[in-house]
Amino acid sequence: MLIILNSHLILAERGRQILKYGVPIQAPLVSYNKNHSLHYDQAKKIPSWVAEHLTAWNLKGGAERQKCNFRSDASLPEMFRSKNEDYRGSGWSRGHMAPAADHKLDQAAMNETFLLTNILPQDISNNSGFWNRFELFCRDLTKKYEDVRIISGHLMMPNGKEDVTVSIGGEKKTITQKFIKYPVIGESEVAVPTHLFKVIVADESSKGPSSLGAFIVPNEPISREHKLTEYQVPLEEIEKRSGFELLPALDKSKTKDLCSDDGCQLMSFEKFELYFIGRRIKGATTMNRLEKAWEELKIKKLTPDKDLTTAYNEKKKELSQQ
DNA sequence: CGGTGCGGCAGT
DNA sequence: ACTGCCGCACCG
Numbered sequence: 199m200l201i202i203l204n205s206h207l208i209l210a211e212r213g214r215q216i217l218k219y220g221v222p223i224q225a226p227l228v229s230y231n232k233n234h235s236l237h238y239d240q241a242k243k244i245p246s247w248v249a250e251h252l253t254a255w256n257l258k259g260g261a262e263r264q265k266c267n268f269r270s271d272a273s274l275p276e277m278f279r280s281k282n283e284d285y286r287g288s289g290w291s292r293g294h295m296a297p298a299a300d301h302k303l304d305q306a307a308m309n310e311t312f313l314l315t316n317i318l319p320q321d322i323s324n325n326s327g328f329w330n331r332f333e334l335f336c337r338d339l340t341k342k343y344e345d346v347r348i349i350s351g352h353l354m355m356p357n358g359k360e361d362v363t364v365s366i367g368g369e370k371k372t373i374t375q376k377f378i379k380y381p382v383i384g385e386s387e388v389a390v391p392t393h394l395f396k397v398i399v400a401d402e403s404s405k406g407p408s409s410l411g412a413f414i415v416p417n418e419p420i421s422r423e424h425k426l427t428e429y430q431v432p433l434e435e436i437e438k439r440s441g442f443e444l445l446p447a448l449d450k451s452k453t454k455d456l457c458s459d460d461g462c463q464l465m466s467f468e469k470f471e472l473y474f475i476g477r478r479i480k481g482a483t484t485m486n487r488l489e490k491a492w493e494e495l496k497i498k499k500l501t502p503d504k505d506l507t508t509a510y511n512e513k514k515k516e517l518s519q520q
Numbered sequence: 521c522g523g524t525g526c527g528g529c530a531g532t
Numbered sequence: 533a534c535t536g537c538c539g540c541a542c543c544g
Protein backbone atom coordinates (compact mmCIF):
# COMPACT_ATOMS: atom_id res chain seq x y z
CA MET A 199 0.00 0.00 0.00
CA LEU A 200 2.77 2.35 0.98
CA ILE A 201 4.69 1.43 -2.17
CA ILE A 202 1.65 2.18 -4.34
CA LEU A 203 1.20 5.50 -2.61
CA ASN A 204 4.89 6.31 -3.05
CA SER A 205 4.86 5.50 -6.75
CA HIS A 206 1.82 7.62 -7.19
CA LEU A 207 3.58 10.52 -5.53
CA ILE A 208 6.59 10.05 -7.78
CA LEU A 209 4.33 10.06 -10.84
CA ALA A 210 2.60 13.21 -9.63
CA GLU A 211 5.96 14.90 -9.12
CA ARG A 212 7.05 13.91 -12.64
CA GLY A 213 3.73 15.24 -13.90
CA ARG A 214 4.46 18.64 -12.41
CA GLN A 215 7.78 18.74 -14.25
CA ILE A 216 6.20 17.76 -17.56
CA LEU A 217 3.43 20.32 -17.09
CA LYS A 218 5.77 23.11 -15.98
CA TYR A 219 3.72 25.65 -17.94
CA GLY A 220 0.36 24.50 -16.69
CA VAL A 221 -2.28 21.80 -17.15
CA PRO A 222 -4.28 22.37 -20.34
CA ILE A 223 -7.74 23.44 -19.28
CA GLN A 224 -11.17 23.91 -20.70
CA ALA A 225 -12.71 26.63 -18.65
CA PRO A 226 -15.37 27.06 -17.46
CA LEU A 227 -16.13 23.38 -16.97
CA VAL A 228 -19.71 24.02 -15.98
CA SER A 229 -21.65 27.24 -16.34
CA TYR A 230 -24.27 27.81 -13.66
CA ASN A 231 -27.14 30.02 -14.72
CA LYS A 232 -30.15 31.10 -12.66
CA ASN A 233 -32.35 28.20 -13.77
CA HIS A 234 -30.16 25.92 -15.89
CA SER A 235 -26.62 24.56 -15.84
CA LEU A 236 -24.51 23.53 -18.81
CA HIS A 237 -21.23 22.30 -20.21
CA TYR A 238 -20.05 24.12 -23.31
CA ASP A 239 -17.86 22.60 -26.02
CA GLN A 240 -15.39 25.39 -26.77
CA ALA A 241 -14.09 23.74 -29.96
CA LYS A 242 -17.48 23.02 -31.49
CA LYS A 243 -19.01 26.19 -29.98
CA ILE A 244 -22.21 24.47 -28.92
CA PRO A 245 -23.35 23.03 -25.57
CA SER A 246 -22.32 19.46 -24.69
CA TRP A 247 -25.19 19.12 -22.24
CA VAL A 248 -27.70 21.42 -20.56
CA ALA A 249 -29.50 20.46 -17.34
CA GLU A 250 -32.85 21.68 -16.02
CA HIS A 251 -35.24 20.97 -13.16
CA LEU A 252 -38.94 21.34 -13.90
CA THR A 253 -41.83 21.39 -11.46
CA ALA A 254 -45.46 22.40 -11.97
CA TRP A 255 -44.77 25.45 -9.85
CA ASN A 256 -41.66 26.78 -11.56
CA LEU A 257 -43.23 26.53 -15.03
CA LYS A 258 -45.71 29.24 -14.09
CA GLY A 259 -44.92 32.90 -14.43
CA GLY A 260 -45.10 35.95 -16.64
CA ALA A 261 -41.74 36.02 -18.42
CA GLU A 262 -42.10 36.63 -22.18
CA ARG A 263 -39.85 35.47 -24.97
CA GLN A 264 -40.62 38.66 -26.94
CA LYS A 265 -38.45 40.51 -24.44
CA CYS A 266 -35.47 38.22 -25.05
CA ASN A 267 -32.58 38.41 -27.51
CA PHE A 268 -30.21 35.79 -28.83
CA ARG A 269 -26.69 36.97 -28.00
CA SER A 270 -23.09 35.86 -27.67
CA ASP A 271 -21.95 34.81 -24.23
CA ALA A 272 -19.47 37.50 -23.23
CA SER A 273 -18.26 35.43 -20.28
CA LEU A 274 -16.26 33.31 -22.76
CA PRO A 275 -13.00 34.34 -24.40
CA GLU A 276 -13.84 35.80 -27.82
CA MET A 277 -12.27 32.90 -29.75
CA PHE A 278 -14.64 30.38 -28.15
CA ARG A 279 -17.83 32.32 -28.78
CA SER A 280 -20.46 31.75 -31.44
CA LYS A 281 -22.28 34.76 -32.85
CA ASN A 282 -25.69 35.52 -34.30
CA GLU A 283 -24.00 36.21 -37.65
CA ASP A 284 -22.74 32.62 -37.76
CA TYR A 285 -26.35 31.42 -37.85
CA ARG A 286 -27.77 34.14 -40.12
CA GLY A 287 -28.37 32.83 -43.62
CA SER A 288 -26.76 29.48 -42.74
CA GLY A 289 -29.92 27.48 -43.34
CA TRP A 290 -29.87 26.34 -39.70
CA SER A 291 -32.00 27.74 -36.89
CA ARG A 292 -30.87 28.64 -33.39
CA GLY A 293 -32.20 25.79 -31.28
CA HIS A 294 -32.50 26.15 -27.52
CA MET A 295 -31.35 23.22 -25.40
CA ALA A 296 -32.95 24.66 -22.27
CA PRO A 297 -36.17 25.94 -23.91
CA ALA A 298 -37.37 29.48 -23.16
CA ALA A 299 -40.81 28.26 -22.11
CA ASP A 300 -39.32 26.25 -19.24
CA HIS A 301 -38.27 29.52 -17.61
CA LYS A 302 -41.48 31.55 -17.36
CA LEU A 303 -40.87 32.00 -13.66
CA ASP A 304 -38.29 34.72 -14.11
CA GLN A 305 -37.51 37.08 -16.99
CA ALA A 306 -33.77 37.13 -16.28
CA ALA A 307 -33.67 33.33 -16.20
CA MET A 308 -35.49 33.18 -19.55
CA ASN A 309 -33.08 35.74 -20.98
CA GLU A 310 -30.16 33.53 -20.03
CA THR A 311 -31.55 30.71 -22.19
CA PHE A 312 -30.96 33.01 -25.20
CA LEU A 313 -27.21 33.10 -24.58
CA LEU A 314 -25.63 31.27 -27.52
CA THR A 315 -23.91 28.90 -25.07
CA ASN A 316 -27.37 27.30 -24.73
CA ILE A 317 -27.94 27.22 -28.50
CA LEU A 318 -26.95 24.90 -31.33
CA PRO A 319 -27.66 24.79 -35.08
CA GLN A 320 -30.89 22.84 -35.45
CA ASP A 321 -32.99 21.94 -38.46
CA ILE A 322 -35.86 24.45 -38.34
CA SER A 323 -38.58 21.95 -39.10
CA ASN A 324 -37.26 19.64 -36.37
CA ASN A 325 -37.02 22.57 -33.96
CA SER A 326 -40.53 23.91 -34.41
CA GLY A 327 -42.08 20.51 -34.99
CA PHE A 328 -41.01 17.27 -33.37
CA TRP A 329 -38.56 18.77 -30.87
CA ASN A 330 -41.11 21.43 -29.92
CA ARG A 331 -43.67 18.72 -29.16
CA PHE A 332 -41.00 16.81 -27.25
CA GLU A 333 -40.45 19.88 -25.06
CA LEU A 334 -44.19 20.27 -24.51
CA PHE A 335 -44.27 16.62 -23.47
CA CYS A 336 -41.50 17.26 -20.92
CA ARG A 337 -43.40 20.17 -19.37
CA ASP A 338 -46.54 18.03 -19.31
CA LEU A 339 -44.73 15.42 -17.21
CA THR A 340 -44.85 17.84 -14.27
CA LYS A 341 -48.58 17.11 -14.04
CA LYS A 342 -47.78 13.50 -13.14
CA TYR A 343 -44.41 13.84 -11.47
CA GLU A 344 -43.33 16.18 -8.69
CA ASP A 345 -39.84 16.67 -10.06
CA VAL A 346 -38.69 16.37 -13.65
CA ARG A 347 -34.98 16.66 -14.37
CA ILE A 348 -33.81 16.93 -17.96
CA ILE A 349 -30.42 16.86 -19.63
CA SER A 350 -30.38 17.85 -23.30
CA GLY A 351 -27.40 17.98 -25.61
CA HIS A 352 -25.80 16.98 -28.87
CA LEU A 353 -24.10 13.92 -30.34
CA MET A 354 -21.95 13.37 -33.38
CA MET A 355 -22.83 9.97 -34.84
CA PRO A 356 -21.25 8.03 -37.73
CA ASN A 357 -23.14 8.85 -40.91
CA GLY A 358 -21.12 7.45 -43.76
CA LYS A 359 -18.87 4.65 -44.96
CA GLU A 360 -16.07 4.83 -47.46
CA ASP A 361 -13.58 2.36 -48.92
CA VAL A 362 -10.06 3.56 -48.21
CA THR A 363 -6.66 2.10 -49.05
CA VAL A 364 -4.31 1.65 -46.13
CA SER A 365 -0.93 0.05 -45.77
CA ILE A 366 -0.62 -2.67 -43.16
CA GLY A 367 2.85 -4.15 -42.76
CA GLY A 368 3.94 -2.84 -46.13
CA GLU A 369 0.92 -4.41 -47.79
CA LYS A 370 -1.79 -2.25 -49.30
CA LYS A 371 -5.31 -3.18 -48.41
CA THR A 372 -8.72 -1.69 -49.06
CA ILE A 373 -10.96 -1.53 -46.03
CA THR A 374 -14.25 0.11 -45.23
CA GLN A 375 -14.14 2.94 -42.69
CA LYS A 376 -16.91 4.76 -40.91
CA PHE A 377 -16.98 8.54 -40.87
CA ILE A 378 -18.55 11.24 -38.78
CA LYS A 379 -19.23 14.18 -41.04
CA TYR A 380 -20.87 17.40 -39.95
CA PRO A 381 -21.13 20.92 -41.37
CA VAL A 382 -19.64 23.97 -39.68
CA ILE A 383 -21.34 27.32 -40.12
CA GLY A 384 -20.31 30.97 -40.11
CA GLU A 385 -16.96 32.57 -39.56
CA SER A 386 -16.71 30.87 -36.15
CA GLU A 387 -17.30 27.46 -37.75
CA VAL A 388 -20.03 26.43 -35.34
CA ALA A 389 -20.51 22.65 -35.49
CA VAL A 390 -23.88 21.34 -36.69
CA PRO A 391 -24.65 18.22 -34.62
CA THR A 392 -25.89 15.11 -36.37
CA HIS A 393 -28.16 14.22 -33.42
CA LEU A 394 -29.72 15.69 -30.29
CA PHE A 395 -30.39 13.83 -27.06
CA LYS A 396 -32.61 14.22 -24.04
CA VAL A 397 -32.39 12.30 -20.77
CA ILE A 398 -35.35 12.57 -18.42
CA VAL A 399 -35.51 11.60 -14.75
CA ALA A 400 -39.03 11.97 -13.35
CA ASP A 401 -39.78 11.54 -9.66
CA GLU A 402 -43.34 10.98 -8.51
CA SER A 403 -42.33 11.88 -4.98
CA SER A 404 -39.11 12.28 -3.08
CA LYS A 405 -39.46 8.62 -2.09
CA GLY A 406 -39.98 5.79 -4.52
CA PRO A 407 -38.09 4.89 -7.70
CA SER A 408 -37.26 7.42 -10.40
CA SER A 409 -38.56 6.97 -13.93
CA LEU A 410 -35.78 7.21 -16.48
CA GLY A 411 -36.00 7.83 -20.22
CA ALA A 412 -33.23 8.49 -22.74
CA PHE A 413 -33.73 9.55 -26.36
CA ILE A 414 -31.60 10.26 -29.44
CA VAL A 415 -33.25 12.30 -32.21
CA PRO A 416 -31.63 13.01 -35.61
CA ASN A 417 -31.14 16.69 -36.41
CA GLU A 418 -33.40 16.63 -39.47
CA PRO A 419 -37.10 17.01 -40.28
CA ILE A 420 -39.19 14.31 -38.59
CA SER A 421 -42.55 13.62 -40.14
CA ARG A 422 -45.69 13.59 -38.06
CA GLU A 423 -46.25 9.85 -37.97
CA HIS A 424 -43.08 9.18 -35.96
CA LYS A 425 -43.52 8.38 -32.29
CA LEU A 426 -41.23 9.41 -29.45
CA THR A 427 -40.68 5.80 -28.39
CA GLU A 428 -38.94 5.11 -31.72
CA TYR A 429 -36.07 7.26 -30.47
CA GLN A 430 -35.72 5.75 -27.02
CA VAL A 431 -32.29 4.26 -26.25
CA PRO A 432 -30.46 2.93 -23.20
CA LEU A 433 -28.85 5.74 -21.18
CA GLU A 434 -25.46 4.09 -21.71
CA GLU A 435 -25.63 4.68 -25.45
CA ILE A 436 -25.80 8.44 -24.93
CA GLU A 437 -23.06 8.30 -22.31
CA LYS A 438 -20.82 6.26 -24.59
CA ARG A 439 -21.29 8.61 -27.51
CA SER A 440 -21.13 11.89 -25.58
CA GLY A 441 -18.23 10.92 -23.34
CA PHE A 442 -20.12 12.05 -20.26
CA GLU A 443 -21.44 9.96 -17.41
CA LEU A 444 -24.65 11.92 -17.20
CA LEU A 445 -26.26 10.77 -13.94
CA PRO A 446 -23.39 9.53 -11.77
CA ALA A 447 -25.32 9.86 -8.52
CA LEU A 448 -28.42 7.98 -9.69
CA ASP A 449 -28.84 4.36 -8.62
CA LYS A 450 -29.84 2.92 -12.01
CA SER A 451 -30.77 -0.45 -10.49
CA LYS A 452 -33.71 1.25 -8.76
CA THR A 453 -35.16 3.10 -11.75
CA LYS A 454 -38.30 2.41 -13.78
CA ASP A 455 -38.61 2.87 -17.53
CA LEU A 456 -40.33 6.21 -18.17
CA CYS A 457 -42.16 4.97 -21.26
CA SER A 458 -43.54 1.87 -19.51
CA ASP A 459 -44.65 4.14 -16.70
CA ASP A 460 -46.02 7.04 -18.75
CA GLY A 461 -46.48 5.83 -22.33
CA CYS A 462 -44.36 8.66 -23.79
CA GLN A 463 -47.15 9.90 -26.08
CA LEU A 464 -46.48 13.21 -27.78
CA MET A 465 -49.38 15.52 -28.47
CA SER A 466 -50.82 14.57 -31.87
CA PHE A 467 -49.64 16.77 -34.70
CA GLU A 468 -53.23 17.74 -35.47
CA LYS A 469 -53.90 18.91 -31.93
CA PHE A 470 -50.58 20.70 -31.92
CA GLU A 471 -51.35 22.60 -35.14
CA LEU A 472 -54.89 23.35 -34.02
CA TYR A 473 -53.57 24.80 -30.78
CA PHE A 474 -51.32 27.34 -32.47
CA ILE A 475 -53.69 28.29 -35.28
CA GLY A 476 -56.30 28.77 -32.55
CA ARG A 477 -54.00 31.23 -30.82
CA ARG A 478 -53.66 33.16 -34.07
CA ILE A 479 -57.42 33.33 -34.49
CA LYS A 480 -58.00 34.48 -30.94
CA GLY A 481 -55.20 37.01 -31.15
CA ALA A 482 -55.91 38.32 -34.67
CA THR A 483 -55.64 42.11 -35.03
CA THR A 484 -56.77 42.42 -38.64
CA MET A 485 -59.53 40.82 -40.69
CA ASN A 486 -56.94 39.66 -43.20
CA ARG A 487 -55.02 37.71 -40.59
CA LEU A 488 -58.17 36.26 -39.08
CA GLU A 489 -59.41 34.96 -42.41
CA LYS A 490 -55.98 33.65 -43.32
CA ALA A 491 -55.76 31.62 -40.12
CA TRP A 492 -59.31 30.32 -40.61
CA GLU A 493 -58.48 29.38 -44.19
CA GLU A 494 -55.45 27.48 -42.96
CA LEU A 495 -57.68 25.29 -40.82
CA LYS A 496 -59.63 24.23 -43.90
CA ILE A 497 -56.53 23.64 -46.00
CA LYS A 498 -55.07 21.44 -43.29
CA LYS A 499 -58.41 19.71 -42.77
CA LEU A 500 -58.48 20.51 -39.08
CA THR A 501 -61.83 20.66 -37.32
CA PRO A 502 -62.19 23.49 -34.81
CA ASP A 503 -64.05 22.79 -31.58
CA LYS A 504 -67.10 24.81 -30.49
CA ASP A 505 -64.99 27.16 -28.40
CA LEU A 506 -62.79 28.10 -31.35
CA THR A 507 -65.72 28.48 -33.74
CA THR A 508 -67.47 30.95 -31.44
CA ALA A 509 -64.18 32.77 -30.85
CA TYR A 510 -63.80 33.11 -34.62
CA ASN A 511 -67.34 34.45 -35.09
CA GLU A 512 -66.98 36.99 -32.31
CA LYS A 513 -63.61 38.12 -33.61
CA LYS A 514 -65.10 38.53 -37.06
CA LYS A 515 -67.89 40.70 -35.68
CA GLU A 516 -65.46 42.75 -33.63
CA LEU A 517 -63.09 43.38 -36.52
CA SER A 518 -65.78 44.17 -39.09
CA GLN A 519 -67.10 46.95 -36.86
CA GLN A 520 -63.78 48.74 -37.05
C1' DC B 521 -44.87 26.91 -28.78
C1' DG B 522 -40.70 27.10 -32.00
C1' DG B 523 -38.47 29.99 -35.38
C1' DT B 524 -37.42 33.48 -39.82
C1' DG B 525 -36.74 38.08 -42.26
C1' DC B 526 -37.74 43.09 -43.05
C1' DG B 527 -38.31 48.03 -42.26
C1' DG B 528 -37.93 51.97 -39.29
C1' DC B 529 -35.45 54.43 -35.89
C1' DA B 530 -32.24 55.55 -32.66
C1' DG B 531 -27.13 55.90 -31.09
C1' DT B 532 -22.15 55.67 -32.12
C1' DA C 533 -22.49 53.89 -42.66
C1' DC C 534 -22.84 50.24 -39.38
C1' DT C 535 -25.18 48.16 -35.35
C1' DG C 536 -28.64 47.12 -32.04
C1' DC C 537 -33.42 47.05 -30.95
C1' DC C 538 -38.31 46.75 -31.61
C1' DG C 539 -42.61 45.99 -33.91
C1' DC C 540 -44.62 43.45 -37.53
C1' DA C 541 -45.82 39.74 -40.78
C1' DC C 542 -45.08 35.18 -41.78
C1' DC C 543 -44.41 29.97 -41.35
C1' DG C 544 -44.56 24.85 -39.13
